[in-house]
Amino acid sequence: MSILSEAQAKAILDKVIAFSTADNTSAVLSGGIGGNVRFARNDISTSGIVDDVQLAVEVAYGKRVGTASINQFDDASLERVVRRAEDLAKLAPENPEYMPPVGKQTYTATDTFSEATAALTAEARAKIAEASILPCRERGLIAAGFLEDGHTFFAHANSNGNFGYQRSTIADYTCTVRTEDGRGSGWVASNVKDVAELDAANDIQIAMRKAAASVDAKALEPGKYTVILEPAAASGLISFMMNFFDARSADEGRSFLSKQGGGNKIGEQIMDPRVNIYTDPANPTVPAMPWDGDGLPRERTKIIDAGKVANLQYSRYWASKQGKPETAGWGNTIMEGGTKSTAELIASTERGILVTRTWYIRMVDPQTVLLTGLTRDGTFYIENGQLMYPIKNFRFNESPVIMLNNIDELGRSVRVEDGAMMVPPMKLRDFTFTSLSDAV
């Protein structure tokens, strides 16, 4: 039951729309099967499988809106859920910002599905855990990691004739390797659509090397340093900043993208001219669903163009209020880079610090997007193009906006995090470390 076909999903949604007597009706039917295996101390600790399907119905009389849902799909249940939403809508206060559902849209399917990932079994998950654990047992290292995979479908329809259906898959693998004495720690991550691209046996070697190499870390004085942020380290800061590319908060004067005196910074140079960030649902490395939460079709859109703010996200309400065209919410973020690998960036560095990963990043001041956080699981001093020795972890207080004004060089962009972002490794000047951490 967890994965409905397009025809099955459409049949249910069509009935829901037909039952409604409200001015507007929208419905979403989605579900999936998720599996996972977690390991620690070189043993599997937990492992499981979950399946779930949900139908949510939103109806509106004028600007009065009600939402209800159900997980039974016979005709009587479908009619009941519509009536319940209608009853709620009649009781609700008017929402002046309510927008009626979008009209019929044309979507171009994106390549979000892999048969191999959808077919993953408990035995296959256990083997991936085994490929991580056994080499660590042999080398006297300790592995703790996690594999999570999901196969989901998403279907939506509304009373204006719109309909969409697509399936997607994802597999996310991370592993931390520590030395037995707890003085060294390394980490590796891989996020894929197609589990065939996941190579835990190879990935684990990276985490093992970093764990062994990070023992006996030296303490450097906090201060401003040239750093090479690996993609996973950079993405933590960049993704945080991307949360604030919202037109409304900028126009309201409460964002780093607000302009002094009123308005927003679209068109203004805020970063190094080498910074180009865009979104594209059809990108083959980080494909996104072809529609946003309102059902608008997503398109390739520039966000930062040669360091200038090219576009902000407008909600449908804010676009109508400001007289802007309706554009879909972004489904992924792609930061362009160069051609070099992280290793090649290191080779061209006279003095600097390599950061594997950033951790516990929090906003300190939204006015400047000042963020604090720490380095983790492999921080090394670089001299004359070589990794010289491991160093103790640092706390940083840095703004990604300032950071992207201090670029020395960008490397080759790769898929990171939850599969919705591509970020290059980056060499940056004057990155601000404010204190030392004893944590390994």
Place this chain on the structure above:
Amino acid sequence: MDRRDFLALSTFFTGVALTPSIFGKAIAAEQLQDAIDIAVKKRLADAALGAATAAGASYCDVRVGRYLRQFVITRERNVENIVNTESTGTGVRVIADGSWGFAATNEMTEDAVANAARQATAIAKANARIQTAPVQLAPTPGVGEVSWRTPIQKNAMEVPIADKVNLLMSVNDAALGAGASFVNSLLFLVNEQKYFASTDGSYIDQDVHRIWAPLTVTAVDTTTGKFRSREGLSAPMGLGYEYMDGRAEDKFVLSNGLTTYGKSYDMKEDAIAAAQDAQAKLKAPSVKPGKYDLVLDPNHLGLTIHESVGHPLELDRVLGYEANYAGTSFATMDKRDEGFKYGSEIVNLFADKTQVGSLGAVGYDDEGVKCKRWDLVKDGILVDYQTIRDQAHIVGKDESDGCCYADSWSSVQFQRMANVSLAPGKTKMSTADMIAGVDNGIYIAGRGSFSIDQQRYNAQFGGTVFYEIKGGKLGPMIEDVAYQMRTPEFWGSCSAICDESDYRMFGSFFDGKGQPSQVSAVSHGSSTTRFDGINVINTARSLG
């Protein structure tokens, strides 16, 4: 999950009401007041226990859960959304061939849960192949058929939506009337109806209630381009709607008029103060970095306790089970054995899953262990950890501490933080008495930015409001304050704790941990507390 994620969630509900959420399906208001028949729950549980045993499991527990949440989300003079969600289903956990397995289904039939039990057993057997040591459970007595309910006075789910809307609209009107540029206010209500059964012979029915009423007020000066926000000073609590009564006896008022709250909350009064504070923040002087004596309000200190005591004393972190995500702990077992000095002699920190009004209070945890109170740090010395059934033996305990929790029927239960609190001072002292003794300090109330490393040594905390203390007197508001600390030195610098009359609880609704990540709600009590010579940095920057 933290506040940032919660705000993202609020936006999510506002903008995309239809997208299914992590909190389950949306339902009609009237459904938030009923419950599944207990006989049905027992039949489902017995079906799973029987199927797991027949499939070869040596242990099985079943959680039949109905998780209800209601959000009322407003900004300025609009109700942005009212969302009722329900998530119902059954999670089955087994031990087979010495390994754990878990499966969950939203289909509420005996066949479906029996099938989940067989799936869980098959998963356990697949994993057993590479397991080196079989799972070892600390014994816990079967308790038969029992029930427990949060001792609430007024079920928030039964309060009409119109009353909640009217309250939040009056709050927003008050803030706007007091000069706010923007105001967001919310009500967030939770009811967890949890039925637990295990092959140990327990059938435990629990009805858990929680409430949170956050607000954010923003002041904007378009001429300078500056903006500042001030969060509300409420705490999420394990209480009913009576928390919104704002009783006079639950207010704590400083000499400068700053009001903080205990067992109930005056949201409208706080909204007005927030509007005034947000405007004052636009003009407040920036802190001069350096060493200060800090006087920390309980609704601020709770987060510091959470991060620097609650987490490092979770035994699963100490042992390495969280190494790949939340991290490990500096407070290793050898430190406990050696009597490690965690703080000064006046520091007594305890875990307590029975504290009335706390977010973590339940009768039994999610593996059927009766809840209790115990010491973690006694007279400044590390004495114990928080643990669950499959780890108790590793620290030489013959019983679990009852710290097992899952945030949904579909999540596997694991070790989560108990309410961890700082015991009040034993000698009479008010906040005014404490401030009178500080020559060069800063008073901090409310939560702000927070970040700590993966072993819980190095932390940095902001706050909601900051006031200078000079010569024993509370001075003007200051801004751009964050303090940096190393956990043992920080608690070692604790020089005074106000008495029991000042004791209040801080709460975290969304403590994140585990893979897949789960949230849990937990409270931390304390009285106002003084820490000497703490490093304060200035967080102001310029984007040029």
